[in-house]
Amino acid sequence: MLKLIGALLVIGAGTLAGFYQAQQFAVRPRQLRELILALQRLETEISYGFTPLPDALERISASLRDPLKSLFAQAAQYMRPDYGLSAQDSIRKALEDYWKRTSMRNAEREVMEQLSGVLGTSDRQDQMKHIALAAQQLKHEEEAAREDQAKYEKMSKSLGLLIGALIVILIF
Structure with missing residues (x-):
């Protein structure tokens, strides 16, 4: 009985890990699209609104979902007189603080x-x-992320289940 419960737990854990990885493949294109739209809005704020950069970043963060919302809001906060950081330093510090929460990769961070x-x-x-x-x-x-999603999302789900089953077979 205990072996059966243990086997089910291992298979369940493998399946959940596979579904988590599949979710990362699905979330990345959405976050990239949201980041692109935020940059386009920043461009509009700078060109037409003549908005100071901290205010523009704060306004943009209000329309975003986490983790990008927190990233833009924190960058704006670092530019305020309380911190007094330059735009470059504040954005880089916000990237350090919040980039791990995103599903994006280093290429996007470098941009x-x-x-x-x-x-x-x-x-x-x-x-x-x-x-x-x-x-x-x-x-x-984003195009590359959509291709990755199409290729690997379904495979990740199946692979999680199969790895869990393999571990059960090897153990028992």
Whole structure:
């Protein structure tokens, strides 16, 4: 009886691990799309609204879901006089704090870090060009993420179950 319960627990754990990995493949394209839309909104705030960067990041964070909401809000907070960090330092610090919560990879983080070096240090036109370039790079990453999702989401679910079954077979 105990062996059966143990076997079911192992198979269940393997299946849950597979479903968790499949969820990561499904969430990544959505988060990338949300990040692209946030950058496009930032571009609009800078070009048409003449909004200061901390205020723009705060407004954008209000329309996002976590973890991107927290990332943008924290970057805006780091730019406030309480912390007094530059735009680059505040965005990089927010990335350090919140990037692990996202399903995104290092390529997307590098795009954001490169963009942080330009925000607040160059004129409006240059910032808009860099934001558009970053959004374009993220669109390519989104396409790759959708391809990965199509390839690996279903496989991850099946593989989790099969690995759990394999462990049960090897143990018992």
